[in-house]
Amino acid sequence: MGVGLDHLQGLYADTSDPWGFAESAYEQSKFAATRTALSKSGYRSAFELGCGNGELAAHLSDICARYTGMDAIATALRAARERVPDARFVQGFYPGPLPEGDFDLLILSEVLYFLDPAGLTQLAQDISTRWGDAEILCVTWLGPTGNPLQGKEALRIFTAALPDHAFTCVTKTEDYRIDRGLTEVSQ
Numbered sequence: 001m002g003v004g005l006d007h008l009q010g011l012y013a014d015t016s017d018p019w020g021f022a023e024s025a026y027e028q029s030k031f032a033a034t035r036t037a038l039s040k041s042g043y044r045s046a047f048e049l050g051c052g053n054g055e056l057a058a059h060l061s062d063i064c065a066r067y068t069g070m071d072a073i074a075t076a077l078r079a080a081r082e083r084v085p086d087a088r089f090v091q092g093f094y095p096g097p098l099p100e101g102d103f104d105l106l107i108l109s110e111v112l113y114f115l116d117p118a119g120l121t122q123l124a125q126d127i128s129t130r131w132g133d134a135e136i137l138c139v140t141w142l143g144p145t146g147n148p149l150q151g152k153e154a155l156r157i158f159t160a161a162l163p164d165h166a167f168t169c170v171t172k173t174e175d176y177r178i179d180r181g182l183t184e185v186s187q
C-alpha cells in the first residue's frame with residue numbers, strides 16, 4: 001500500500017506548507033538544483049505529479065510555456081494557484097486519471113516514495129503510453145521517508161519500468177539525488 005489519502009489530508013490539516021518549502025533554505029536550494037538539472041532551456045508543456053503548494057512550479061514555470069500540477073490535496077492546490085496563477089493545477093489522487101496534455105517534461109519531485117510498487121509500475125506505464133518521449137526528472141530524498149517505501153527503492157522500481165528512458169544521476173548530495181531520464185528522441 002502507498003501512502004493513503006487520509007494520511008496526506010492529515011499532513012495538510014493545519015497548513016498549506018507541511019514541509020516548509022517557502023521558508024526552508026534547503027528546499028529552496030534543492031528547487032534551484034532541480035532547475036539546473038534540466039537538459040533544456042525551455043519546454044512546451046510540463047507536468048508535475050504531487051505538486052504540493054506550487055513552490056517548485058514557481059521555480060520552473062517561466063521556462064515552460066505551459067505548466068500543469070496535480071496533487072491529491074485541495075489545500076495544497078489553493079496555495080499553488082495563488083503562488084503560480086498562470087499554471088494549471090488539478091486535483092487527483094494517483095493511481096487515477098492523469099490530466100490531458102502534450103507534455104514534454106515530467107517532474108516527479110519527492111513523490112515516487114508515496115506510491116507503492118504497483119502504483120510506480122502503473123505510472124511508468126501511463127508515461128510510456130502517453131508521453132513516451134518526455135524528459136523525466138526525479139528528485140528523491142535519501143533519508144528515511146516514514147513511508148512504506150524508501151526513496152532509492154521507489155526510484156529503482158520506477159526507472160526499471162521505463163526501459164526506453166536512459167536515467168542518469170545528475171546531482172547527488174547527502175540528502176537527495178536528482179535523476180534525469182531521456183529517450184533517444186528527447187535527448
Ligand SMILES: C[S@@+](CC[C@H](N)C(=O)[O-])C[C@H]1O[C@@H](n2cnc3c(N)ncnc32)[C@H](O)[C@@H]1O
Binds near residue numbers: 056073
Ligand atoms: C513531499 S511533497 C513534494 C511537493 C513538490 N513536488 C516538491 O518537490 O516540492 C509530496 C506531494 O505529493 C502529494 N502526493 C503524495 N501522494 C500522492 C498521490 N498518490 N497522488 C497525488 N498526490 C500525491 C502530496 O499531497 C504532497 O503535496
